[in-house]
Amino acid sequence: MEREVVPWDNPEPLSGPIGVPLVDLLDRLLATGVVISGDLVIAIADVPLVRVSLHALLSSVNERVPAPWADGGPL
């Protein structure tokens, strides 16, 4: 999995050996994309259950820590 096809000329230190920080990847992978209806399960952005477990996992912005903005983002 060393193959990082898109080059990163990022001057900042990247967290993790593989390059792209997981949290930044998930910001993009889970919240966006052309959502089309798949047959089996999941266009993830539309699945509240997944969203819930992700919240548990990543402890994203929650009630205890109100976001400074009303539109806290796509998730």
Added chain:
Amino acid sequence: MTERGPGQAPDDSALYVFAVCDAPDPAAFGGLPGVAAGQPLGRLRFGALTAIVQTVRAADFTDEVWQARMADRDELERYARAHHDVVSAAAACCPTVPLPLATLYHGEDRARQALLDETERFRTALERTAGHSEWGVKVYTADLPAPDPSPSPPRAEAPAAGSRPAPGAGLAYLERKRGVQARRERRHEDALRLAETVETAFGALSAAGRRLRLHAPELVGKGHTQVLNATYLVPDHRGAELQVLARTLRNTTGARIDVSGPWVPYSFVGEV
């Protein structure tokens, strides 16, 4: 890399769709495992476009299995990175629209039909993102070392049980509370202003921009508060300019500004 012919997958298999491309080079995907070990990545033509696909076991992608996977950090990371690797490989060789993690169909015919139905949206997304990359911009303020102790009087010796507080203690307490509240509001306003400043500056060299949700304090770590998590669709020839802008803003605002990219334009292929 295999070219998919017409046909229906067996009942126990499903077709995972990673991305839709203009004209992918099969060689770009050699050696990538995708999300199912032992299964080669394939191309599924639909109209003039091509999807990058992989046959997976349907049993690996039921609701329950997927939910369990999403709740397991390592598994989630494995799948996210496998998906990202395929999307990145596609984007490196031709204009690409990533699909959300775990977009699956009952076989090739179903997938082809569903993708054909969305051709217009894929075309629009390809046109919007051609010649652009996504860049993430996160802004953090440094937390104050400790609450400012100066306005509060030195704490009196703990009163013996049953004794009364000194006269005026209640008023001092209220004033202290008000001071804390005022400082908190001031910092909040400063953070909003800082976020807007950075957002405006990056927006000026971008074709589009979005705010993503802020990361939780546990993810940000001690000492800093994230005040902006934004992402921008930037013309490829302005990537260097973006780095210069980040440096300039770091100097003028004193804030920590993290830039990541170039990303495949995940955040700008949907309805924005």
